[in-house]
Amino acid sequence: MRCFLLALGAAVTAAAVGGLTSASAADLPEAMPAKAPMMMAPAYDWSGFYIGGHVGGVWDHRTVTTNNIATGVAVPLGTGTGNLGSVTGGAQAGFNFVLAPGWVAGLEADVSGAGLDGTTIVTATRFGTDQHHNELDLYGTVRGRVGYAVNNVLLYGTGGFAWADEKITRTQVTGVFANAVAPVSETATQIGVGWAAGAGVEWGFAPNWSARAEYLHLDLGTQSFTFPLAMQRNDAKVNLDVVRAGVNYKFGGW
Numbered sequence: 001m002r003c004f005l006l007a008l009g010a011a012v013t014a015a016a017v018g019g020l021t022s023a024s025a026a027d028l029p030e031a032m033p034a035k036a037p038m039m040m041a042p043a044y045d046w047s048g049f050y051i052g053g054h055v056g057g058v059w060d061h062r063t064v065t066t067n068n069i070a071t072g073v074a075v076p077l078g079t080g081t082g083n084l085g086s087v088t089g090g091a092q093a094g095f096n097f098v099l100a101p102g103w104v105a106g107l108e109a110d111v112s113g114a115g116l117d118g119t120t121i122v123t124a125t126r127f128g129t130d131q132h133h134n135e136l137d138l139y140g141t142v143r144g145r146v147g148y149a150v151n152n153v154l155l156y157g158t159g160g161f162a163w164a165d166e167k168i169t170r171t172q173v174t175g176v177f178a179n180a181v182a183p184v185s186e187t188a189t190q191i192g193v194g195w196a197a198g199a200g201v202e203w204g205f206a207p208n209w210s211a212r213a214e215y216l217h218l219d220l221g222t223q224s225f226t227f228p229l230a231m232q233r234n235d236a237k238v239n240l241d242v243v244r245a246g247v248n249y250k251f252g253g254w
Contacts, residue, residue, distance in 0.1 A: 044152035044204045046104045048250045049095045054212075056244025058088040060116040060136055063237045064168075066123065070178060070231040077232070080121035082134065088114045088242065094145070104147050104154060111140035112242075120168075120236075128175015128182060132168055132234060139164035139218065139240065141196040152204035162196035162218040165189070168225045168234050180230035188227060192220035192238055208250045216242040 062082050067074035094108030117135040140163055147156025169187045172180040180186065200214025218240040225234040 044149070045207070046096050046149055046154060046204070047098050048252045049093075050210075050248040050250040051091070051093045052246050052248030053089070053091050054110070054112070054244045054246030055087070055089040056242060058086055058112070058114050058116065058139075059241045060084040060086075061239045061241070062120065062134065064120045064132060064134070065235045066121055066132065067233045067235065068231065069226070069233050074233060078121060078123050080132070082118055082120040084116045084118045086115040088112050088244065090140075092246065092248070096145070102148050102150070104145075104149050104156070106145045107143070108145055108158070109140070109142045111138070113138055121234075125175075125177075127177045129173040130170060130177060130180070130230070131173055132170050134236065135167045135169075136164055136238070136240075137167075141216065141218070143196055147202075154202040154204070154210075155199075156202065157197075157199045158214070158216070159197040160195070162194050162220060162240075164192045164218070164220050164238070164240070166192045166220075166223060166225075166236065166238065168236065170227045170230060170232065170234070172230065178229065178231040180227070184229060186227040186229055188225035188234075190223040190225060192223045194218065194220040198242075202248075208252070210248045210250065211246070212248065213245045214243075216240075216244075218242065 063079065065079045066077045068077050090110060090112030092108055092110035094106055096104050096106035099105050114137055119131050119133050121132040123130050141160060143158045143160030145156050145158045147154045167187060167189045169185055171185040172182045174182050196216050196218045198214055198216035200212055202210050202212040204210045220238040222235055222237040225236065
């Protein structure tokens with residue numbers, strides 16, 4: 001009997017321990033499935049060669065001094081100022097490379113057309129009346145660019161060389177001045193050269209496409225235009241202000 005009771009007690013104890021173990025395992029929460037790693041969007045690649053086009057507005061601010069050069073010494077005859085505006089459009093090409101994370105540098109050249117023409121000086125003297133008509137229909141720049149990019153948005157400054165195709169036509173409207181007899185006209189042309197500086201923002205809206213808006217100031221210095229018949233010289237100091245928008249296509253990183 002004693003042996004039977006001992007065996008029965010051992011069996012009851014084993015059953016109780018087994019039940020508690022099963023219950024504890026059942027109460028454990030199920031394991032959470034592992035989350036997939038988050039995929040980060042790749043940084044926009046600003047490096048590479050690009051071409052594009054632009055359109056906007058250009059304003060011509062100039063001061064023109066007319067000099068009598070008949071004696072070999074320039075004698076100022078009169079000074080006039082002009083402020084003209086025109087639609088402008090053209091093309092640009094360049095390349096960018098990444099200097100350091102966020103920093104972008106590059107070189108760009110552009111050429112633009114414009115319709116800037118107007119009469120700067122009309123002079124009436126005892127010799128008659130003459131007028132001076134100025135035109136600027138083509139200009140361009142070669143500039144460096146340095147900017148800071150926040151992924152696909154680039155803020156940049158730019159500066160470099162500027163040029164413009166300038167022309168002035170002097171017309172003897174009435175009377176005679178030196179050997180210029182009305183209604184004779186004389187035309188002189190010059191390639192004005194100087195510097196350009198500005199700033200802009202560019203937005204990469206697709207892997208190979210970007211849009212931009214920028215402002216440029218061009219200082220073309222003072223150019224001289226000589227009219228042999230009238231024995232006159234015009235000294236024209238010209239500045240341009242340009243506001244334009246453009247689109248570029250990039251051929252790929254490098």
